[in-house]
Amino acid sequence: MALGTWLSRRWALSLPIVALTGWQLTIGGVVLAPVALIVDPPLHQVTVLQAAGYLWLCLAGAMLAYGLWFRGIGRLSPVAVSAMSLLSPVTAVVLGWIFLGQKIQGMALMGLIVVLASVMSIQRALARQAAGAKTKKAP
Secondary structure, X not given: OXXXXXXXXXXXXXXXXXXXXXXXXXXXXXXXXXXXXXXXXXXXXXXXXXXXXXXXXXXXXXXXXXXXXXXXXXXXXXXXXXXXXXXXXXXXXXXXXXXXXXXOOHHHHHHHHHHHHHHHHHHHHHHHHHHHHHHHHOO
16 A cells, blocks of 8 residues: 555556556455465355455445545645544444444553544644645745
8 A cells, every 4th residue: 555655646647546546456456366375265155245245345445445545645645644544443443333332442442542642643733734834935
């Protein structure tokens, strides 16, 4: 992900976000497929429900997420976008709490607090930096 972020900024490709995301995921899949075939055990039987779940992960979990990621990179600073990636595990924990009734306690709760405080701290620093840049430009 970091390499894709860096290359998309450096090369400033004129591809649409969805096309860029699709190519990155395709190239990544081609590179990782031989490793998965060697390391992972073979699948014995794939059900329709499992295939539908995999399709959902590919479309919503990858294409949509990466598309939004690269759109954010085009509009925001890399620091701001990278800070938002910290919210991914927070989202997973909160969705587990909402939909699966999982409890948020102990280390998970401490982790949520640390991540949220970190993201807020980064966003405040970026806002101060932007405000400072605006005051320097003002006559």
